[in-house]
Amino acid sequence: MKAVVMRNQTLVVEQLTAPQPAHGQVLVKTLACGICGSDLHMYHHCENVLSGFRNANIPVAFDPRQGLVMGHEYCAEILDHGPDCDKKLKVGTRVCALPFVISPTRFEHIGFSTPYPGGYGEQMVLAEPMLVAVPGDLPAPIAALTEPLTVAVHAVNRAQLSGEEVPLVIGCGPIGLAVIAALKARGVGPVIAADFSPARRALAEKFGADQVVDPAVNSPYASWLQVAAPSDYDMRSPLALLGLGRQPRPCVVFECVGVPGMIQQMIQHAPPRSRLIVVGMCMQSDQIEPLMALPKELNVHFTFGYTAEEFVHTLHALADGSLDAAAMITGTVGLDGVADAFTQLARPEQHAKVMIVHD
The missing domain is CATH 3.90.180.10 (Medium-chain alcohol dehydrogenases, catalytic domain)
Known part of the structure; x- marks a missing residue:
């Protein structure tokens, strides 16, 4: 052969x-x-x-x-x-x-x-x-x-979404696009997506992202706050850190880039009590500052692979059109x-x- x-x-x-x-x-x-x-x-x-x-x-x-x-x-x-x-x-x-x-x-x-x-x-x-x-x-x-989409379906399942969240997808390569598709298939949103590439931002819109951000122009996290938080919410204030006063909708960030520095970037810029879902496979050593993550009570989930049930479900979702x-x-x-x-x-x-x- x-x-x-x-x-x-x-x-x-x-x-x-x-x-x-x-x-x-x-x-x-x-x-x-x-x-x-x-x-x-x-x-x-x-x-x-x-x-x-x-x-x-x-x-x-x-x-x-x-x-x-x-x-x-x-x-x-x-x-x-x-x-x-x-x-x-x-x-x-x-x-x-x-x-x-x-x-x-x-x-x-x-x-x-x-x-x-x-x-x-x-x-x-x-x-x-x-x-x-x-x-x-x-x-x-x-x-x-089916295989790459099931990776995304598994990541979304790992996020344990209730439906109240406003997801932020960092990176709109194939896995980021698949995460957007999986989120939209569940009816979760609005979904905010960020990528430096104009072509990939255009694809993110095709896949149903409700707001697409160029990180070179606007902070994805500031864009998230505009959508998900009350106008008087200041994520850097003591009240926000303690969970007092009016609160934003829950934040779930899907990291779909896989290069050093991305996890630390999420830790630094995500609001308190966010869920950070690491989907991108970083092949190099990386560093984080736990002192930033601890008082914000961030949950960091690493996700890899999928189950057989998720694989079968994804293939059939592609076939019946519920996942496009x-x-x-x-x-x-x-x-x-x-x-x-x-x-x-x-x-x-x-x-x-x-x-x-x-x-």
Whole structure:
């Protein structure tokens, strides 16, 4: 099969031996696969990322010298079943799948695993219990958005929203856009979104953000106060710190950037008793000042991944139209265009989500 292989800090199209399904596994043909921000991080900072995973006891590891076929946001078609499969989903069924192979002694993350190549290849081996049939005629590129959208759905679930909150989304890349979509699907709002990129601010409006802010011109947090707080509320006053007097609606900030300094920025500028939901995956060391967070009684939630139930729910929400994310896809490429897409994705004015579409 053809596949895009990350090798020696390059992306090259190679001919590889097609994978073979083992017990309880299925062989699939990749139909579409999204390029994820974590793929970009892995490409540019592979050794740092793997070292951080080791230090955090996260069971994602591979030898980059052997070459890696990335891709964990995919839609595929079943070609064959390995031994001991129940075959409830027949050959020809289009599927999405949680990108994991799990046993009592082993965990492999498809797309970040040497034995299990991801959706940057023409074929994959997936664990049968992780498969979810794609409903109806949902296009494969839209179905492939299930994985990143479920990350956002999980983050919104972690926020434990009551419906009274005014959310602030910092960063309108694919995950920030997905968070906006998940919030609007729940009827939570108004939603305020902030990004330096005009193109991404325009996408945030398409996804339903009620107010879009350019941080170079206006503080997102000042904009939040104008929407959510009484006119006489001063978040820096002793009364605000103690929760006395007229109060704003609850503040929930979703950090969807993932660069050093963002958590500290939220701690410094969010009003007292805010919930700070860290969704962006920062791959470097960072610093915060707890002395700022303590008297403000801030809750900081880190969010990662999702549950199987959330994954299934998100796929069906895409199919029935209750979750609309088609505008996230701003470009499509074949395998030969992946390396150039990585370069383009470094410039936020050009793209949000680039989808690899297989012939």
